Amino acid sequence: MHDVFADDGPVQLFIHDDGETPRDFVQDLLCTVFGKSRQEAIASTALIEVKGAIPCGPYPSPVARALYNSAKLLIRSKGQPLLITTESADASRPCDLCEAPRAVTEIILSGTTASLCSDCLLAARRSSEELPSSEFRYAFAALEWHFAGIPRNHILTRSRQFPGHMRADVQIAIDRLFTAPIHFFGVHEEYRYETLDFAELMHDDRRAPAIAPPQYHDVDIGEDEPVKCLVNGLWLCRTGDLRYAMLLSFHRDYNHEPTLRIELAVPVGAAGNALVQRTLAELEVAVHSARSYRGKILSLDGGADYRGRARGVTVHRLPTVDRNEVILPERTLRLLDRNVLDFVGSRDRLRELGQSTRKGILLYGPPGTGKTHTIRYLATNLPDHTTLIITAEQVGLLGAYMSLARLLQPTMVVIEDVDLIARSREEMGPCEESLLNKLLNEMDGLKQDSDILFVLTTNRPEELESALAGRPGRVDQAIEVPLPDETGRGKLVQLYGKGLPLEQPVIDEAVRRTDGVSAAFIKELMRRLAQASIVRDGGNDVTAADIGSALNDMLFDGGQLNAKLLGGAQGMSAGR
Structure with missing residues (x-):
């Protein structure tokens, strides 16, 4: 018999179905000797039973000899009758396209197997580009x-x-x-x-x-x-x-x-x-x-999206808030501008002078005084900044938020009601303390030249953990958002009542009677005045009596809890 290994040409090995060798042994042989995966070995064993034999290769002659000897050794050691034969690749089955007796490779398309020589294989690859995807x-x-x-x-x-x-x-x-x-x-x-x-x-x-x-x-x-x-x-x-x-x-x-x-x-x-x-x-x-979200106001998905378009990130479309719509004492507005808007505008020069460009701001004050409104003012007026709004229940996602913040710099990271996770450690459980540590680590871990601004809000500054509120580099400036003064209350009455027929005496009466209330209280008062006016004459007139009636409902008839919920002051007179 001619020794195919004596030639220098490629050699093909054939594994035959003898009807006796266990299927598991054939699969193990294909895996250990021929390097097939378990799934490939299972499929090949099934093909042997259908076709009677399958080819392996072709291989260069030295490789084929080594594989053949390894296979025969394993077969003899296990006492199996499995038959493996060899054949010169030049004598292999003819190519299905050119019918030349050359080494072929099997490929599959739409369930049909084709055996092609190397030349036809290249031609088939080129022609496959013209095949319809179907x-x-x-x-x-x-x-x-x-x-x-x-x-x-x-x-x-x-x-x-x-x-x-x-x-x-x-x-x-x-x-x-x-x-x-x-x-x-x-x-x-x-x-x-x-x-x-x-x-x-x-x-x-x-x-x-x-x-x-x-x-x-x-x-x-x-x-x-x-x-x-x-x-x-x-x-x-x-x-x-x-x-x-x-x-x-x-x-x-x-x-x-x-x-x-x-x-x-x-x-x-x-x-x-x-x-x-x-x-x-x-x-x-x-x-x-990352241009898709840069310069926008974002939060990670949390809750229903009835448009069905949220996939990880929610984009908030907030109207621009002008400076004259932020009703704060002038000194507070100037402090806000210096520490946020002016600071951002000076970042490049600060960096050149070797100064840090990261910053932490704490906005504090009673509920309803306008902290959220102030953040909207900053978010819609910071040039090219991306704003990330994190509510207290989303602090567990802080890692993902900070990855976004670093990617989308310059960014403003807003954490609302930070006191819910940054209380005194003595009052915390282990889960809350873990969230606080994560927040502190993120603030500490920022590079000095990071273009990231933290803005934290709280209604209860006295309860903030000292590690957050008392260490420079985490919070650089605390800014009080106070209850509106007389001038502020007058501006709020006109802002929230701009669609009402308000005469100056009515405005003055509303300002006088709302000493010590929050901005949110005045907003609700204007809505009730509008409702009273509509019921009386279709919204054509607002009187001082409407103010008294609305304040009775808000401060007295509803009890102390109602007054507290609406942001009313203790000891206010109803003017009855």
């Missing part, structure tokens, strides 16, 4: 055709993961980088709790992921049109003679926000490695430019 039913078939002739163990993958709330920017980056793929597909996820990756896509058994229509979610970024974001997708691409593929999917981890996963598959080698490095670098630069 020809492919399963992801593994599309990948087999795309990487035809490249063994699976000669394909490597590398991946990056991005926060799920950045999916709009990731989508924009992908749309810019992958403009002309050979083929693009959506992929059906049968098991949503598993991460879809190339290893999964290459399954060619009953679990094989199917090609599916691309699925998109509309994600609101605060513009006229939402961003159309892909749920998952497979791109088959080529640059020159190098073929590669990209997969977009989600990595899901219980009790954590899903992360967006980008995986690239390329042939082993310097060219493939360079392409991966370049593509991932371009993708990261595109994502870190």
